[in-house]
Amino acid sequence: MARLNGVDCVTAIRQEVVEGLKAAGIEYVARYLGDNWKSINKQEAVVLLENGLQIVSIWETNPTNKRYFTMDKGFADGHGAASFAQSIGQPEGSAIYFAVDYDTQPSDMKAILNYFSGVRQGLGENYKVGVYGSYTVLETLHSSSAADFYWQTSAWSGGNIAEFIDILQYGFNKKLAGIPVDYNQVSTNAGSWGKGKQGASSQPLSTLDSTNIYLVQPRDTLSSIALHFGTSVDELVRKNNIRNPNLIYAGQVLTIPSAKGLSGGIEYTIRPGDTLSKIAVNFGTTVSQLQALNRITNPDLIIVGQRIRVK
Secondary structure (H helix, E strand, O other): OOOOOEEEEOOOOHHHHHHHHHHOOEEEEEOOOOOOOEOHHHHHHHHHHHHEEEEEEOOOOOOHHHHOOHHHHHOOOOOOOOHHHHHHHOOOOOEEEEEEOOOOOOHHHHHHHHHHHHHHHOOOOOOOEEEOOOOHHHHHHHHHOOOOOEEEEEOOOOOOOOOOEEEEEEEEEEEEEEEEEEEEOOOOOHHHOOOOOOOOOOOOHHHOOOOOEEEOOOOOOOEEEEEEEEOOHHHHHHHHHHOOOOOOOOOEEEEEOOEEEEEEHHHHHOOOOOOOOHHOOOOOOOOHHHHHHHOOOOOOOOOOOOEEEOO
């Protein structure tokens, strides 16, 4: 089960909201830069920082089709994002994520690469380049070293999870601490900024038996992970496109090809828009039965690509 330790939202965070987020285990809050209705300001940044939360910065105006993505637009966005980040006190060396917020086509990738080339030039030496997008977008940019940090949305990703990502967005249109949010798992420092300790939060193997998504922990090896989940090192290497089985790192997200406890019965892979209640109706069962079969403690925390038993 993906661990909820971060949210992104368009709502300004007040002190009472901060307290609710922290009570829910949130360590990272992703907010928008820029001069518009959904943007963070310096006062809000101070509230988050003084309460020990990490901030993840996003730049997004309207990146919803291929026409948006040109090198000139990338340069302008990079320059504008850097200027705004400086105005609210974001330290140099942290990241700003630039969004590719639609279901891209292969023919779009050249334009997107040109855009991110412009972004890097516009940011200069002040900030690291982050990208938010689907599995295909991130794979393309990663193979070209076009960004420094990678935030994958499970939307438009077909159940695939890239092995190198820093953030995984897996829950949409949720409500937490009284505000609408999307759920995220932040598996490395992700270029965030703040006063608190950065890095991946630990999660024991035992909490992940019912899912095929696993966050690598310190001292893990592929052999120990394979043994725990009842699979093989070769299968893990194949499923995750791992070049060197001796090189895995804490915070890496792995797809488990055959998670323990799922043998027998009928299995189903979670798709975008699914809920346990919708799945229960489709398969003539109940949410409580699905929870019991898969040892799911929170029915609101399921992830695209997760494999569950339904019978």
